[in-house]
Amino acid sequence: MNVLYFGMGRESIVPPMKMGLAGYFNTRIWTGVLDPIEVRCCVMKQADITAAIVQFELITVTSELQQAVRSVTQKHLRDFVMIVTATHCHTAPELRIGRGGYDENYVPFAAAAYEKALLQAIHSLSECRSIQSGQAFSMDFCFNRRFWMKDGTVVTNPPKCSPDIVRPEGEIDPEIPLILLENEHGKLLFASISNHADTTGGTEISGDWPARTAHETEKVLGPGSMCIPLIGCSGNINHFDIHDPGEQTSPEEARRIGNGYAVSIINGLKNLHEEPLTLEKACRKFHIGSRELFPEELSEAQEILRKYPAEDTAGSSAPLTARDFAEKSPKVLRYFAENLIKVAQAKKEFDFEVSSVSLGNAVVIGLPAEPFVEIGLEIRKEIFAGNTQVLCAIMNNGSGSGYIPNLWNYRRGGYENTPRSNPYSIHAAAELKKICRKLKEDLKK
Structure with missing residues (x-):
């Protein structure tokens, strides 16, 4: 069998310029750094197969950032598949053109930081000793944020403890699939968590709870290790407990959730199973029309x-x-x-890309935009049912930000399915699942 190699790298992406923070409907100029944000990168190679998984602690990966990242990668790697994703944190620089606080110099800066992380990963390539997969579980911090109300409509984030709330409109996904690789330099852990990273608030730069989860998990993994907390399908999920009247937006809340997810992941590491030392890749592109x-x-x-x-x-x-x-x-x-x-x-139309990297019989899938949780469950539990673990990573490869609801979510209410937040065709979910089925077949070949 051909030897599998992997390497890791990371670099700060704290902006050197004053600019806006992304995530809200108004402009927030950053005033300080609560905790540094970074780009994480891993490169995997086996024979003629090369794959890279990259995560930015940003609101999304825009087409401009994706093009810059791909251009940098082409200087150092050949014939590769990439998953370039973001943690979707709402206290990171605004890199979307036309949004308040946008600075055109930030994307080149972030791409230059990525190149440093990429070179670290390439230079640290060494033989993979093992691949293990398993699953953690946590339902303490994730809630479907769309609720049926007594008037028959659906509301996103209704007032807490409102007597008009009837029930959640949809599901959650409390499972946290895991893939763990190890080489002489340390361990590389992928964990896919279906929740929104919008808990910190304020005007200070922060990686929100995913950064905390990564930091606390890496303490257990050991020196030289890296945790990449992929964000799974969570367009209709967040951390607000409507039965809790208290405020849930603060740095303390981000720490609480980040620490909680880390505890769940660390417990999940106790029950991992060996995977074959194999690497496969696949990629599919598809076109989506504008929102009807x-x-x-x-x-x-x-x-x-x-x-x-x-x-x-x-x-x-x-x-x-x-x-x-x-x-x-x-x-x-x-x-x-x-x-x-x-x-x-x-009447804008969109070109999306779905990428996948399989490690043994476990697979990481890079999905566009922000699909609702039910879409992720169908992909994980039905389309890729034969795989041991299926990890989704949203906002993949320049798709930007915008929700992909289920067809049945329309005409009920809520803000995610409005044209401002959902500029894609109402049939985007069906097309995405169709492409995932083709991707599954590609990985079998």
Whole structure:
């Protein structure tokens, strides 16, 4: 059997310039560094197969960042498949063009940092001694954030303890699939967690709970080791417990959740199983049309624009989030209405890429945008049912940010399926699952 090699690298991506933080509807210029953010990279090689998995502690991987990363990688690797993903943390630099606080110099900076991490990974390539896979479990921190209300509509992040809440609209995925590799330099752990990284709040740079999870897990893995906490399908999932009246946005909350996930993962490491020392790769691209508009969406947006005067939403001093949408803040309603009109006029279409890397009989799948949790469950439990562990990583390879709901989520309410937050065709989920089935067949060949 051909020898499998892997190497790891990491580099800080704390911006050298003042710029905005991503994740909310208004501009937040960063004021300090709560904890440093970084890019993590691993390179794997076996015979003529080369794969790289890269994670940025950023809101997403834009097409501009993806192009820069691919250009850098082509200087050092040949004939490779990449999964380039993000932790989706909401206290990291805004790299999406046109958003408040965007700075055009940040993407080149982040790409240069990635190149340093990539070279570390290449220079540290050494023989893989073992691949193990298994599963952790935690349902303490993840909640479906879309709720049926007594009036028959669905609301995202309704007021906590509201008597009008009936039940969650959908599921959660409390499983945390794991893949662990080891070589002479240390251990490399992939863990896929289906939850949103939006717990810290404020105006300081932070990697949120995924950074904490990685840090605490690496203490146990040992010197030279790396934990890459992939974010699984979680477009309709977050950490808000509607039965808890307390505030759940703070650095302390991020530490609590990050530490909790680390404990679950560390317990999961006690029950891993050996995998064959094999590496396979596959990649598929597909095209998605623009968001179809329902008649009532357009008429409602026009009515909102008539009803509420124009305001500088981006310049708001208070954070504007999905909870403001749930509470029907006029400023946020107008913001969404304006963006609906823009989507209707732009009719933008999208090219997505789904990448996969299999290690033994376990597989990591890079998915575009932010699919809802039920899509991830179907991919993991049905489409890739024959694999020992299936780890999803969202916002893959330049897909940017935007939700991919199930078809049945539309016309119910909530903000994720509005054209502002979901600019893709309403059939995107079906197309994504169709591509995943083809990818599964590719890996069998």
